[in-house]
Amino acid sequence: MLKKAMILTAVILVCLPLFDKTMVAEEYIVEQGDTLLKISDQFGTSPETIVNLNRLYSTRLEPGQYLELPDTYKVNDGETLYKISMKLGVSLSDLVLANPAISNPHWIYPGQVINVPINNEMHFMGDTSEKRIALTFDDGPEVTYTTQILEILREKDVKATFFVVGERVRKYPEQLRQMYQDGHAIGNHTWDHPHLPELKDQEFIENIQSAAEEIERVIGVKPTLFRPPYGEIKERRLEWLEKQGYQTIMWTADTKDWSEISAEEIVSKVMKEANPGVIVLQHNYHASGPFETVQALPRIIDELRTQGYEFVTVSELLN
Numbered sequence: 001m002l003k004k005a006m007i008l009t010a011v012i013l014v015c016l017p018l019f020d021k022t023m024v025a026e027e028y029i030v031e032q033g034d035t036l037l038k039i040s041d042q043f044g045t046s047p048e049t050i051v052n053l054n055r056l057y058s059t060r061l062e063p064g065q066y067l068e069l070p071d072t073y074k075v076n077d078g079e080t081l082y083k084i085s086m087k088l089g090v091s092l093s094d095l096v097l098a099n100p101a102i103s104n105p106h107w108i109y110p111g112q113v114i115n116v117p118i119n120n121e122m123h124f125m126g127d128t129s130e131k132r133i134a135l136t137f138d139d140g141p142e143v144t145y146t147t148q149i150l151e152i153l154r155e156k157d158v159k160a161t162f163f164v165v166g167e168r169v170r171k172y173p174e175q176l177r178q179m180y181q182d183g184h185a186i187g188n189h190t191w192d193h194p195h196l197p198e199l200k201d202q203e204f205i206e207n208i209q210s211a212a213e214e215i216e217r218v219i220g221v222k223p224t225l226f227r228p229p230y231g232e233i234k235e236r237r238l239e240w241l242e243k244q245g246y247q248t249i250m251w252t253a254d255t256k257d258w259s260e261i262s263a264e265e266i267v268s269k270v271m272k273e274a275n276p277g278v279i280v281l282q283h284n285y286h287a288s289g290p291f292e293t294v295q296a297l298p299r300i301i302d303e304l305r306t307q308g309y310e311f312v313t314v315s316e317l318l319n
């Protein structure tokens with residue numbers, strides 16, 4: 001009896017610090033067999049939080065990969081989620097979203113460790129609670145591929161998101177108008193697709209604003225989505241974009257369709273990343289050489305639909 005009690009005590013003593021450590025850990029090293037879903041379940045967070053916090057361009061994890069986890073907060077006596085949201089300076093809805101494991105906001109208890117919402121300045125992945133995916137097309141409009149892509153999307157009744165370049169909008173306003181009329185979301189992809197970190201602040205601002213004005217001139221609406229060319233942007237400019245009403249959109253699945261790969265390879269790249277909340281990066285512009293996005297698109301749509309995915313615009317996926 002005494003021996004049993006001693007073993008039990010030893011087990012408790014060994015397990016307590018381990019359990020405690022797991023709950024407050026703010027970093028994690030990926031182990032063999034780990035998935036985003038498994039890790040997010042373990043830490044009471046969501047896959048998109050891990051992806052967005054770590055700025056991952058993929059949903060697939062490598063063993064040994066280092067992951068940052070959301071900061072945690074230990075609930076004090078008499079605290080409600082509302083009180084905590086005031087204390088942390090975040091909205092109550094963000095706090096609830098950061099803690100999908102809490103099914104009833106009234107059931108938090110003193111000593112409970114909850115997740116602090118992350119400051120989501122860049123979106124690499126959208127809401128993962130439903131089987132929805134956003135297809136995005138960059139660098140248009142133009143006349144070779146855009147028309148075909150729009151036709152496929154119309155035929156298959158799919159809403160997508162186009163990140164357009166200002167100077168091409170000026171050249172091909174009709175294409176942009178068609179995208180918008182078809183119900184697709186339109187995002188700002190700068191005026192002339194520069195490498196943004198090389199621009200001075202004023203040049204950066206003018207580049208974004210002139211594209212926004214051109215888009216608004218054609219469709220009558222200001223874009224609220226922004227994607228930096230090559231995915232590169234200086235950190236401090238994200239805040240400016242946010243103040244201008246933009247959400248900065250990156251991607252989860254890169255088709256690399258610009259690299260002259262086959263339709264087969266493009267489809268396979270998307271299918272490998274197929275997960276709820278994924279943002280797929282494709283293009284509707286290619287200067288010259290082979291470009292098989294148009295051939296890949298119907299298959300991507302059909303295969304994802306077979307797996308039960310729905311297609312939404314980026315704006316819908318984020319909310």
Ligand SMILES: [Zn+2]
Pocket residue numbers: 138139189193228229230
């Ligand atoms: Zn681009």
